[in-house]
Structure formats: C-alpha cells, structure tokens
Amino acid sequence: MSVLIKNATLLSGKKADILLQEGKISKIRPSVSASAEERIDASGLLALPGFVNTHTHCAMAILRGLAEDLRMEDWLSAVRKKEKNLSFAQVRAGALLACVEMLKSGITCFSDMYFHMDAVASAVQQTGIRAVLGYGMVDLGEPGLRKKELAETKRFVKKWHQKAEGRISCAVAPHSVYLCSAELLKQSFHLSKEFGLRLHIHLSETRKEVFDCLKMTGKRPAFYLESLGFLGPSMVAAHCGWLSKEEVRVLARHGVSASLCPVSNMKLATGATAPLPEMQEFGMNVSLGTDGAASNNSLSMFDTMKLLGLAQKNSRWDASIAPAHYILSAATEGGANALGIKSGRLQEGLLADLILIDMRAPNLLPWHNFQSNIIYCAHPGNVRHVFVDGKHLVQDGRLAFIDEEKIKDEFISQASSLQG
Ligand SMILES: [Zn+2]
Incomplete structure (x- = not known):
C-alpha cells in the first residue's frame, strides 16, 4: 500500500x-x-x-454520563457498581465506539488499561487504530487474587502482543499503589522487564492516595515505588497531579514518563495541577491522556491540550508557562516516546x-x-x-473501512441496559 x-x-x-x-x-x-x-x-x-493518547479506559465510553456531578468517592462507587456487571459485549461496544471517536478526532494511538481486554484488542484490530493494551490488575493484598491477575496478564500478552499487523503492543498494568500490594507491584515490574513491555500505572491522582500511602508505607507514592525497584524508562505514570518536586526529580532520573490528564482531574475535582514546570526543569518526558469517558467526558486530545495549557497558566499565575509548541509535542512526540513507538513526528x-x-x-x-x-x-x-x-x-x-452506523447501533443497544 x-x-x-x-x-x-x-x-x-x-x-x-x-x-x-x-x-x-x-x-x-x-x-x-x-x-x-x-x-x-x-x-x-x-x-x-497523529495524537497519542497515553492514558484511557476506552470501553468506559459506554458509561459516559452515568456518574455526573458527584464527589470523587461517590463517582467511584457509582462507576464500580456499573462495572461489576459490564459484559464482554458491552466492553466491546464501548471500545469500538471509542476507537471511532478517537480516530475521527486525530488520535492514531492510545494506551488503555481495563478488563475484558480481549474485547478492546479486537476493537483495535477491527478499526485499524494503534494501541498499547494492558489488563488492569488489582489484588487488594490477596495472594490468590494476585496469582489470578498475573496469570490473566500473561495470557493476554501471549495472545495479543505484536498482533493486528503489529499495531497492538501489550503492557503490564497494575492499577495503582492503593489497589495493588507491594508484591504485585514488584512482580509487575519483573514481568515488564522479562517481556520488554511498557508498565502502565495510575500515580498520585488524588491527595487521599498520597496521604494513605504515607500512612501505610511512610513514603510518598513515587518514593514508595522507587523503594520497590519499580521505576524505569518503560513506566508510564498516569495523572501525576499530587507529585512533590522531589518525586518529579526521582521519576525523571529513572526515565519515567508522565501521562497528564487535566480534563479528568478537573472534572473529578482532584484539586491538583500536575507540576509541569518542574517536569520540564528535570527533563521528564511528558505525554497527555484523556482518561476514560466516564470522567472526561470526551476522548478529544484537543480539549486535553487546551485545558492543560489553561490549567497550568492559571495555577501558576504565569501565562508564559506551557507554551503551545511544548503542549503539541507532548501530545505527539511525548506520547510516542512514553509508549516506545516510532511515531510522533x-x-x-x-x-x-x-x-x-x-x-x-x-x-x-x-x-x-x-x-x-x-x-x-x-x-x-x-x-x-x-x-x-x-x-x-x-x-x-468519514471512516473508509468500517461501518460506523453499525457500530453506533450496537453501542446504543448495549448502552441502553445500563440506565437506572
Ligand atoms: Zn485512569
């Protein structure tokens, strides 16, 4: 071709x-x-x-608008309640619609973490987009669950890594320091090293996460991950809102990439604006993510870029912060670097x-x-x-090779059973 x-x-x-x-x-x-x-x-x-969206849960398109104007803890419990009963077909319909939305808005590659990831991978295969996909692991400190989660990651990697004409790469994706035990985090790191995969995790999204981590481990989240030997250039840390300057210094030293999600952060009122000037000062690779459509609620990198610029300038009382050329390169080249993909320029x-x-x-x-x-x-x-x-x-x-109307009809029918 x-x-x-x-x-x-x-x-x-x-x-x-x-x-x-x-x-x-x-x-x-x-x-x-x-x-x-x-x-x-x-x-x-x-x-x-093309834009590289380095943090999303694309299937959550099917939950768009179902948990609105709620405090974060109420939002989380509303979303979890819906997610408990999400079927494979609903995840597939959500992922397909999200791939359509992303492609039409100029996103050529995204990085995702969720469950029923076979459904997400098949949506990527069908639509022609590029993706880095990880099964979102949560063990809550239970050894039995940990074994099951790691086994699911290995199964998924074996089935999908480098598939869809090489457009799918798999990642190891432990959810966060608060839903994963130290043991799971350590094993995740080793798995990513063994198979040469990206390591995708939520980091310092909320103030509660930071203080719970301090209480539990005596360390802020990035220092805690460092103490587990988790940090390295394959790691993509989503959110990074509540990082201290010293944490940024350590993450940058280990070659960790940030995925900033300003729209989701503001909509859920996490109260933090990621320390972007410090990330630039220490040479940390910065990329951008939309996060899922249940907290954004679009999957537009245009919104993400604009709101990143506005939030950064406003929070530091300095309109010279986050210049447009820097934001555009974070949304393209920074994303490609974060995901280890030879694109972005x-x-x-x-x-x-x-x-x-x-x-x-x-x-x-x-x-x-x-x-x-x-x-x-x-x-x-x-x-x-x-x-x-x-x-x-x-x-x-217009999408040239897939039937958008059919995807939308199926999505509407799958979404209709989620109301109420
Ligand atoms: Zn997320």
Whole structure:
C-alpha cells in the first residue's frame, strides 16, 4: 500500500509532499514524484503527526454520563457498581465506539488499561487504530487474587502482543499503589522487564492516595515505588497531579514518563495541577491522556491540550508557562516516546501515523501561529484525514473501512441496559 500526499502544509508553514509506503513515511520533501496506489491533493490541509493518547479506559465510553456531578468517592462507587456487571459485549461496544471517536478526532494511538481486554484488542484490530493494551490488575493484598491477575496478564500478552499487523503492543498494568500490594507491584515490574513491555500505572491522582500511602508505607507514592525497584524508562505514570518536586526529580532520573490528564482531574475535582514546570526543569518526558469517558467526558486530545495549557497558566499565575509548541509535542512526540513507538513526528523512516487538518475552517483562520491554533482553536471536526500504519482510515471526515452506523447501533443497544 502506498499513498502520495501532495502539497500539504507543515507546521513550519512550508509545503511538502509526503510519500507513505509499507506503513512508514518513506519521503517528505518539497516535491516527490513517485507512483503510488493513492494520490491525495492536500492543498489547504495541515499535516501533523497523529495524537497519542497515553492514558484511557476506552470501553468506559459506554458509561459516559452515568456518574455526573458527584464527589470523587461517590463517582467511584457509582462507576464500580456499573462495572461489576459490564459484559464482554458491552466492553466491546464501548471500545469500538471509542476507537471511532478517537480516530475521527486525530488520535492514531492510545494506551488503555481495563478488563475484558480481549474485547478492546479486537476493537483495535477491527478499526485499524494503534494501541498499547494492558489488563488492569488489582489484588487488594490477596495472594490468590494476585496469582489470578498475573496469570490473566500473561495470557493476554501471549495472545495479543505484536498482533493486528503489529499495531497492538501489550503492557503490564497494575492499577495503582492503593489497589495493588507491594508484591504485585514488584512482580509487575519483573514481568515488564522479562517481556520488554511498557508498565502502565495510575500515580498520585488524588491527595487521599498520597496521604494513605504515607500512612501505610511512610513514603510518598513515587518514593514508595522507587523503594520497590519499580521505576524505569518503560513506566508510564498516569495523572501525576499530587507529585512533590522531589518525586518529579526521582521519576525523571529513572526515565519515567508522565501521562497528564487535566480534563479528568478537573472534572473529578482532584484539586491538583500536575507540576509541569518542574517536569520540564528535570527533563521528564511528558505525554497527555484523556482518561476514560466516564470522567472526561470526551476522548478529544484537543480539549486535553487546551485545558492543560489553561490549567497550568492559571495555577501558576504565569501565562508564559506551557507554551503551545511544548503542549503539541507532548501530545505527539511525548506520547510516542512514553509508549516506545516510532511515531510522533513527521520524519522519513517513522511510522505513517499522521493526520490532515482543514486549514480553511473558520475557527482556525488566520494562521499567525500554527501551534496555538491547534491547541486553542481546533476541534475534532477539523480533522479531515487520518492515516495509521500508512492506511487511509479517515477520508474527508468519514471512516473508509468500517461501518460506523453499525457500530453506533450496537453501542446504543448495549448502552441502553445500563440506565437506572
Ligand atoms: Zn485512569
């Protein structure tokens, strides 16, 4: 499969032709003349690397709107009550709809942690998106449960790692320091090392988590994980809202990546704005996540980027914090680095995961500042074309290879039984 994109505009403002071959960006130059199976006139379209959503629970799309305006503890118990009875078919319907929503809004890769992960993997396989998938492990300190959770992770990894033409990578995903024992965390780290997998965990989302951890272990969460030997460059820490400066220093030293989820944090009123300036100071890799649609409630990286910028500037009383070019690179290159995926930039040799944005949309004119237009003005409806692995999945705003209406009908029917 080869695609030649002619006359696209780059972030620099310059025009380029982009040749996609065998899943990679094979040429990106002012002018490329090559024969290709598909040719696209990208005049008036801005080419960007696809967005990488490094923390979500995509199947939670089916719970969207079911736990609104609740305090965090009430939100959690409402969500858990629904999750207890979620069927495989409901998780599959939720994951499929979420993949549709993400693709159409320019997300080419996401990292997920949930249960019934076979359903999520099959949604990834069917829709053509790229993903890093981990079964969310919780042992609550029970050895029997721990054994079962680790066995499920191993089974899932064996079945899905590097599957779907290599678009699925598996991760080891212990939920958090408060739902996982020290033993489970240690074994998770060893498993990720043994199989060369990403390690995905929630970290310092709430103040309660920090103080419970202090009470239980005498250490703040990042120091506790360090004492277990858990920290390393394969780790992606979701939220990171309540980290202290010293914790950021330690995480950065170990090469840990952060996945910041500002929309979810503000909606659940966790009260923290992640210490982004300190992360930059210590050179920590920063990426962005939407979190699940039960706490966001969209899966839009445009919202995530904008609210990250606003929250950071507002919380430090300093509008020079979190400049647009930095936020855009966190949403693309930072995400690819966090997940160990060779994408996130428009560069020859990297994966052909990219998007084309309508430069003539009224909300985007004029183009005085490309980066801030994307962060503060753009919305998912501005995404016209999406390529993953060199395949032209979204064509002029429509999914080319899957029946979106069928996915929505099935989703609506599966969601209807969750009300009440
Ligand atoms: Zn989460």
